[in-house]
Each structure stands twice: as structure tokens, then as C-alpha cells.
Amino acid sequence: MKRVDQNLSTIKENIAKACEKSGRDPEKITVIAVTKYVTTERAIEALNAGIKDLGENRDQEFMKKYEIIGKKAIWHFIGTLQTRKVKNIIDKVDYIHSLDRLSLAEEINKRASKKVSCFIQVNVSGEESKHGLSVDETIPFVKKLADFLHINVVGLMTMAPHVNDENILRNCFRSLKQLQLQIQKLQLPYAPCTELSMGMSNDYTIAVEEGATFIRIGTSLVGE
Numbered sequence: 001m002k003r004v005d006q007n008l009s010t011i012k013e014n015i016a017k018a019c020e021k022s023g024r025d026p027e028k029i030t031v032i033a034v035t036k037y038v039t040t041e042r043a044i045e046a047l048n049a050g051i052k053d054l055g056e057n058r059d060q061e062f063m064k065k066y067e068i069i070g071k072k073a074i075w076h077f078i079g080t081l082q083t084r085k086v087k088n089i090i091d092k093v094d095y096i097h098s099l100d101r102l103s104l105a106e107e108i109n110k111r112a113s114k115k116v117s118c119f120i121q122v123n124v125s126g127e128e129s130k131h132g133l134s135v136d137e138t139i140p141f142v143k144k145l146a147d148f149l150h151i152n153v154v155g156l157m158t159m160a161p162h163v164n165d166e167n168i169l170r171n172c173f174r175s176l177k178q179l180q181l182q183i184q185k186l187q188l189p190y191a192p193c194t195e196l197s198m199g200m201s202n203d204y205t206i207a208v209e210e211g212a213t214f215i216r217i218g219t220s221l222v223g224e
């Protein structure tokens with residue numbers, strides 16, 4: 001397995017190129033190391049390489065790593081979140097990327113002791129296998145969150161379809177950006193929606209070109 005610091009420097013070079021192409025500032029992009037496939041030791045190697053943000057998609061695996069790493073990382077919960085699991089993770093994670101239904105918002109609001117930074121997960125491509133709200137459902141959903149004092153909608157998250165066609169990927173990310181701009185226009189105090197969580201190992205350079213502020217990288221950073 002390649003060293004994380006070597007993988008990270010390749011990824012940073014690619015981010016720099018994508019930023020140059022699109023006139024963006026690389027400082028605005030946070031790399032989340034998705035450690036769901038790898039050991040706690042490998043996650044620590046990522047932190048030692050300069051990564052500050054870790055992403056996990058299952059509560060048990062997250063808890064296992066959290067017990068050892070704790071507050072030395074910024075934690076992102078990126079997976080489908082079952083309502084009954086919320087109480088286990090809520091005061092430990094820094095961001096939830098998978099808010100996709102009202103019942104989940106209710107549970108987060110009820111269990112949290114402070115504001116939680118949430119991304120609304122949007123299924124831009126409309127694939128049946130993917131979680132998330134449709135583009136059309138997203139704004140009505142955001143409006144319904146007004147009374148949830150513990151929910152802060154920091155941004156939108158999507159997973160692009162698993163294809164190599166650059167146009168399909170780019171259109172997916174562009175649609176998410178458009179939706180973000182529409183939500184920002186509403187000027188809802190609980191939904192600043194300044195962030196876009198999009199881009200994974202095979203598509204992050206396109207996501208950066210299209211405005212990602214958080215990219216979630218597993219395979220090409222820490223391995224699978």
C-alpha cells in the first residue's frame with residue numbers, strides 16, 4: 001500500500017491544477033479522508049500526513065475509530081444514517097453529510113445538545129440505488145427545517161453516478177451548484193448553504209472545477 005503522504009501530495013497537485021483551470025483558491029477545498037475501508041492505524045497515518053478531516057459511513061466503525069482518535073480529527077458522517085443510530089454519534093461528529101428526510105432531522109434536533117452542521121444529501125442523478133432527495137424536493141425540504149433549532153444546513157452533498165463520462169459527472173456537480181445558489185438566495189438564517197460536498201476518488205478534479213468545498217476521498221488516498 002502506498003504511503004498516505006505520497007497519495008496526498010498527488011491529490012493536492014491535482015486540486016491545484018483544477019483550481020487553476022477554474023480560477024478557484026485551493027485553500028477553500030477540504031480533503032476528507034474516507035477511512036471506512038481501512039484500519040484506525042491507517043487513519044492515524046492520514047492525520048500524520050496533514051489530513052484534519054476523517055469520514056466514516058457506519059456508526060460502529062466510526063465509534064471504534066473515535067474511541068482512539070477522538071477530538072484529534074474533525075469527523076464527518078457520510079453514510080446513510082438510521083434514525084435509531086443518531087443518539088450514538090450525534091455529540092461526537094462534527095458534520096453529517098446525509099440529511100435526507102424529515103424524521104432524521106427531527107431525531108437530530110431532539111438528540112443534539114448544540115447546533116449540528118448538516119449537509120442535505122441530494123440524489124442529482126436520480127439513480128434508484130442512491131439515497132437523497134431529488135433536486136425538486138430539496139428546497140421544500142429546506143424550508144421545513146426552520147423550526148429545528150439544532151440544525152444548521154451548511155451545504156449540499158451528492159454522490160455522482162459511477163461512470164467515466166466527464167459530461168455526466170460535470171452536469172451532476174453543476175446541478176448541485178445551481179441548487180446551492182437557489183438556496184442561498186432564500187437567505188434562511190439556519191441554511192447558509194455555503195458548502196458543497198462532492199467529488200470522490202474518480203471524479204474529484206471535476207468536482208473541484210465545479211465548486212466543491214469538501215471532497216471525500218477513500219480509495220486513492222488511504223486505499224480500499
Ligand SMILES: *Cc1c(COP(=O)(O)O)cnc(C)c1O
Binds near residue numbers: 034078218
Ligand atoms: C466510500 C465513500 C466515499 C469515498 O469513495 P472513494 O471512491 O473510495 O474515494 C465518498 N463518499 C461517500 C458517501 C462514500 O460512501
